[in-house]
Every structure is written in structure tokens, then in C-alpha cells.
Amino acid sequence: MLKIGALAQATGASVRSIRHYDRHGLLASTRAENGYRVFQAVAITQVKQLQRLIAAGFSLEEIRSFPDCMLLIEGAKACANMTDARRKRLAMIERQIDALENQRQRLRAMLISGSEPDQPPLA
Structure with missing residues (x-):
């Protein structure tokens, strides 16, 4: 013990x-x-x-x-019923990576252009 x-x-x-x-x-x-x-x-x-x-x-x-x-x-x-849970977790992580990559690209574009791209006009 x-x-x-x-x-x-x-x-x-x-x-x-x-x-x-x-x-x-x-x-x-x-x-x-x-x-x-x-x-x-x-x-x-x-x-x-x-x-x-x-x-x-x-x-x-x-x-x-x-x-x-x-x-x-x-x-x-591997346990027989764990493969699905692992695949779901991997898919979720890949979605998060894609979202972060999009944020990174937008931030880079903002830094390069000195402006804020794709901003809706103020009403």
C-alpha cells in the first residue's frame, strides 16, 4: 500500500x-x-x-x-471500443488547429497591411 x-x-x-x-x-x-x-x-x-x-x-x-x-x-x-474515442479527439484537435491557422493568417495579414481586413463597416 x-x-x-x-x-x-x-x-x-x-x-x-x-x-x-x-x-x-x-x-x-x-x-x-x-x-x-x-x-x-x-x-x-x-x-x-x-x-x-x-x-x-x-x-x-x-x-x-x-x-x-x-x-x-x-x-x-488499444481497447476495442477506444478507437472511436481517439478518432473523435483527433478530429476535434484538427478542427482547433484549422481555426488557429485561420486566426494566424488573419493576424499576419493585419500586421503586413497595417489595417484590419474583412472588418464590416461601422453603422
């Missing part, structure tokens, strides 16, 4: 993040006699996998809907 500080040290996650994951049902903790949270050793793998999924852009709510295999296997590559 690991205390929260040891889990944080083993994973590089903050104690606050671990408490947050625990509150959202993504980790299972129990309470020691002294009232401190304690975690099983598998929590190291779970926290590392949570960090990967969050870094890939998934929210905790989305992660909660994933099958258990996505949290129990560090670096889990």
Missing part, C-alpha cells in the same frame, strides 16, 4: 492531482487507521496512464467513460 506522497513521488503527479483523480472515481483509495489515503501499487500505473490520456487532450469525464483496461495497463494501446 502506498501513501499519497509516495504515489506522487513514484508518478511525478502532484498530491493535489492524485486527490482530484480519486474524487472523480479514477483511482481507488482506502483510509488507513490514521485517516490517510492509501493506494494499491497498481495506482502507479493508473496515474501514469491518466497523465498520458490527459496530455492527449481527454477530459476526466471522458476518461471515466473509458473501459478499465485503459487505466490498468500503462501505455495501453
Whole structure:
């Protein structure tokens, strides 16, 4: 069993993040006699996998809907029903990139021309 500080040290996650994951049902903790949270050793793998999924852009709510295999296997590559979620996340990120690229082009045009392109006339 690991205390929260040891889990944080083993994973590089903050104690606050671990408490947050625990509150959202993504980790299972129990309470020691002294009232401190304690975690099983598998929590190291779970926290590392949570960090990967969050870094890939998934929210905790989305992660909660994933099958258990996505949290129990560090670096889990594929669970049968995860491919669709990954594709949807990728499509969303690509839309965001397109929107940012459009903003960048407009800002560049504004800087080059010294004016504001495509502004509607004032009424």
C-alpha cells in the first residue's frame, strides 16, 4: 500500500492531482487507521496512464467513460471500443488547429497591411 506522497513521488503527479483523480472515481483509495489515503501499487500505473490520456487532450469525464483496461495497463494501446474515442479527439484537435491557422493568417495579414481586413463597416 502506498501513501499519497509516495504515489506522487513514484508518478511525478502532484498530491493535489492524485486527490482530484480519486474524487472523480479514477483511482481507488482506502483510509488507513490514521485517516490517510492509501493506494494499491497498481495506482502507479493508473496515474501514469491518466497523465498520458490527459496530455492527449481527454477530459476526466471522458476518461471515466473509458473501459478499465485503459487505466490498468500503462501505455495501453488499444481497447476495442477506444478507437472511436481517439478518432473523435483527433478530429476535434484538427478542427482547433484549422481555426488557429485561420486566426494566424488573419493576424499576419493585419500586421503586413497595417489595417484590419474583412472588418464590416461601422453603422
